[in-house]
Amino acid sequence: MEVKAVEFVRKAHEALHNPRLQEALRRTEAKFVQGRREALRHLEDPDAVRRHATAIRDTVLRQLDAWLIHFERQAQARGATVHWAEDGREVARILTDIARRHGVRKAVKSKSMVSEEVGLNAALEAAGVQVVETDLGEYILQLAEEPPSHIVAPVLHKTRDEIADLFARHHGRPRKTDTAALTREAREFLRPHFLSADMGISGANFLVAETGSVLIVTNEGNGRLATTLPRVHVAITGIEKVVPTLEDAATLLRLLPRSATGQDITNYVSLLTGTKQAGDADGPEHFHIILLDNGRSRLLGSELEPILRCIRCGACMNHCPVYQSVGGHAYGWVYPGPMGSILTPLLAGLERATPLPNASTLCGRCAEVCPVNIPLADLLRELRHVQQVRGLRPRLETLSLRLWRALVLRPRLYHAVMGMAAWLLTRLAGARGRLCRLPGAAGWFAHRDLPAPAGETFLAAWARRRGKP
Amino acid sequence: MRVGLFVTCIANLMRPAVGFAALRLLQAAGCEVVVPPGQTCCGQPAYNSGDFETGRKIACKWAQDFAGCDYVVVPSGSCAGMIRVHYPRLFAESDMQGEAVRQLAARTWELTAFLVEVAGLSQPPGWYQGKITYHDSCSGLRELMVKTAPRTLLARMPGLVLEEMDGCETCCGFGGTFAVKFGEISSHLADNKCAAIHATGAQAVVAGDLGCLLHIEGRLRRLGDTTTQVLHVAEVLAGRQGEVAWK
Numbered sequence: 001m002e003v004k005a006v007e008f009v010r011k012a013h014e015a016l017h018n019p020r021l022q023e024a025l026r027r028t029e030a031k032f033v034q035g036r037r038e039a040l041r042h043l044e045d046p047d048a049v050r051r052h053a054t055a056i057r058d059t060v061l062r063q064l065d066a067w068l069i070h071f072e073r074q075a076q077a078r079g080a081t082v083h084w085a086e087d088g089r090e091v092a093r094i095l096t097d098i099a100r101r102h103g104v105r106k107a108v109k110s111k112s113m114v115s116e117e118v119g120l121n122a123a124l125e126a127a128g129v130q131v132v133e134t135d136l137g138e139y140i141l142q143l144a145e146e147p148p149s150h151i152v153a154p155v156l157h158k159t160r161d162e163i164a165d166l167f168a169r170h171h172g173r174p175r176k177t178d179t180a181a182l183t184r185e186a187r188e189f190l191r192p193h194f195l196s197a198d199m200g201i202s203g204a205n206f207l208v209a210e211t212g213s214v215l216i217v218t219n220e221g222n223g224r225l226a227t228t229l230p231r232v233h234v235a236i237t238g239i240e241k242v243v244p245t246l247e248d249a250a251t252l253l254r255l256l257p258r259s260a261t262g263q264d265i266t267n268y269v270s271l272l273t274g275t276k277q278a279g280d281a282d283g284p285e286h287f288h289i290i291l292l293d294n295g296r297s298r299l300l301g302s303e304l305e306p307i308l309r310c311i312r313c314g315a316c317m318n319h320c321p322v323y324q325s326v327g328g329h330a331y332g333w334v335y336p337g338p339m340g341s342i343l344t345p346l347l348a349g350l351e352r353a354t355p356l357p358n359a360s361t362l363c364g365r366c367a368e369v370c371p372v373n374i375p376l377a378d379l380l381r382e383l384r385h386v387q388q389v390r391g392l393r394p395r396l397e398t399l400s401l402r403l404w405r406a407l408v409l410r411p412r413l414y415h416a417v418m419g420m421a422a423w424l425l426t427r428l429a430g431a432r433g434r435l436c437r438l439p440g441a442a443g444w445f446a447h448r449d450l451p452a453p454a455g456e457t458f459l460a461a462w463a464r465r466r467g468k469p
Numbered sequence: 470m471r472v473g474l475f476v477t478c479i480a481n482l483m484r485p486a487v488g489f490a491a492l493r494l495l496q497a498a499g500c501e502v503v504v505p506p507g508q509t510c511c512g513q514p515a516y517n518s519g520d521f522e523t524g525r526k527i528a529c530k531w532a533q534d535f536a537g538c539d540y541v542v543v544p545s546g547s548c549a550g551m552i553r554v555h556y557p558r559l560f561a562e563s564d565m566q567g568e569a570v571r572q573l574a575a576r577t578w579e580l581t582a583f584l585v586e587v588a589g590l591s592q593p594p595g596w597y598q599g600k601i602t603y604h605d606s607c608s609g610l611r612e613l614m615v616k617t618a619p620r621t622l623l624a625r626m627p628g629l630v631l632e633e634m635d636g637c638e639t640c641c642g643f644g645g646t647f648a649v650k651f652g653e654i655s656s657h658l659a660d661n662k663c664a665a666i667h668a669t670g671a672q673a674v675v676a677g678d679l680g681c682l683l684h685i686e687g688r689l690r691r692l693g694d695t696t697t698q699v700l701h702v703a704e705v706l707a708g709r710q711g712e713v714a715w716k
């Protein structure tokens with residue numbers, strides 16, 4: 001997927017003026033935020049579970065290599081083949097290789113963010129493989145030729161009416177607007193694909209080292225069909241997704257759906273272990289697991305490592321006031337919201353995502369809800385620091401900060417300048433008591449007035465008062 | 470109890486009344502208040518823009534300014550959070566200068582939390598007649614857990630009614646330089662906040678951070694609301710209506 005994160009401001013502007021999107025965002029915010037709050041109440045001590053989950057993730061990250069090798073051994077022992085991919089190009093090569101070897105003409109896909117990350121569909125289609133998205137949301141986006149706008153609810157930005165139009169156009173059936181009818185129609189179109197596909201592609205919510213299993217959670221059951229019906233199953237996931245034991249996976253599963261959609265548990269939790277064995281009713285004959293690095297291992301041991309704890313629940317975006325205002329497309333890549341503002345620069349390149357680390361008020365609501373306690377605001381600030389060190393901050397900002405720093409560290413000068421500013425601003429505001437514009441401050445005054453100051457700084461007034469008898 | 474008052478640069482420049490109100494409240498709580506004349510800014514603009522080196526320099530300066538104080542009190546959750554939470558992070562554990570900063574930072578408080586938890590102010594000296602609503606500014610709320618302290622104090626004021634707004638913990642969109650760089654998103658968030666304020670029918674919106682307040686007031690006025698008062702919690706508690714006669 002192309003990285004368009006530098007266009008954040010323009011895309012945010014469009015989003016703010018798109019009434020349908022605004023309506024959709026308001027609705028989902030209400031649903032997800034409230035849903036999470038309710039669902040967490042069903043846990044006896046949610047914060048203890050969150051601490052435990054954090055510890056599990058950290059344990060893995062501290063010795064990621066060892067856990068991955070452990071996982072690989074267990075998966076191999078059960079008949080799976082594990083591939084290691086440095087970047088998206090390698091994933092494409094490995095996957096097209098597999099497809100060619102098994103004579104694959106059609107692949108059905110369950111939802112996978114990593115596949116968006118590496119532009120998998122395009123690569124497969126270039127290799128002559130037809131790709132069908134089977135997650136309802138992803139299917140809709142495939143018809144609309146749009147990227148997802150949310151990692152859990154990819155079509156969050158679309159209204160039912162738009163979807164009805166889309167289906168009518170592509171399916172050639174009478175237009176319907178009822179959700180159940182639309183879902184049924186999609187199902188009718190998707191079912192034959194499951195049966196005729198040679199390959200199923202999925203992501204992984206977790207990789208269980210103990211058993212070599214790939215764990216996926218879905219709400220639609222399409223994941224189970226895609227991973228068990230076709231002859232070949234390929235699971236593609238980031239290397240950070242491994243957890244030590246089934247018990248650990250269970251702990252994380254207590255948080256993932258609750259944080260994501262406000263469900264106590266998702267409709268389907270599939271634990272995919274090895275290939276079809278003699279006596280098994282179903283399952284793939286060939287099971288390949290592609291472990292993607294794509295810049296992740298570079299983060300290990302760095303200040304930014306905690307982002308690798310992420311379990312992709314989406315709670316941070318659901319609760320982020322900026323995401324709630326502009327939606328996911330404004331962020332310009334696969335991962336939106338606070339976690340995306342960290343992941344996009346790290347995985348796709350800081351130069352290609354300069355606005356993102358700054359597109360946050362650092363209000364901290366994201367970290368407050370993150371089930372694995374990722375200090376998202378601190379990481380955003382850390383990225384700003386990296387930008388500063390690498391000279392990627394706006395020139396004007398750097399210049400004015402340098403000027404301001406020179407003042408702050410020289411109190412006498414600072415107070416003289418402040419005194420003048422207080423006097424001047426008050427004069428400019430006049431009887432109205434507020435300023436409506438000021439040269440060089442368009443960013444503020446385009447949207448707001450500024451209440452006038454009192455004419456004298458506190459410290460000057462205080463000194464004067466103390467000087468009096 | 471020697472309490473250093475850190476007025477914050479925005480209050481110093483834009484609304485000295487907040488500084489005087491804080492002074493009055495601390496005195497009412499029986500503190501000996503000192504106002505170091507060389508104090509400037511806590512360094513947030515640089516720190517939040519990723520310039521940690523400048524942050525360190527300013528932290529050291531700040532620690533010198535307030536050396537000898539038993540406590541430092543700040544009428545701003547975000548500046549107090551900067552000092553208390555972020556200053557210590559700027560220094561390596563073995564750093565001697567950092568040690569001085571760390572020790573003082575640990576004794577730094579947001580004003581209302583200090584009044585309730587340390588000074589035990591039982592009766593705020595001000596008075597206020599009417600209905601207000603309270604906006605929980607993000608840093609104070611999430612970095613310092615300032616939530617009940619301002620409400621406890623406001624509840625002790627006869628004649629004052631607190632009507633909570635929807636989403637009182639939701640960011641108003643100020644965010645320091647965010648308000649300038651992403652003006653449109655910032656004002657969109659402010660609009661949500663203004664709507665929530667209006668829905669309560671309160672005559673005043675009150676908060677503990679002047680940055681948020683200037684942003685909210687600026688947006689309210691731009692939208693044509695000239696009547697809703699926008700007040701710092703210190704101004705309300707010390708009695709802005711009528712009598713902070715400092716001129």
Ligand code: SF4
Pocket residue numbers: 259309310311312313314315316317339366369370371372373374
């Ligand atoms: S950063 Fe935290 S809240 Fe956001 S998606 Fe990842 S786990 Fe969920």
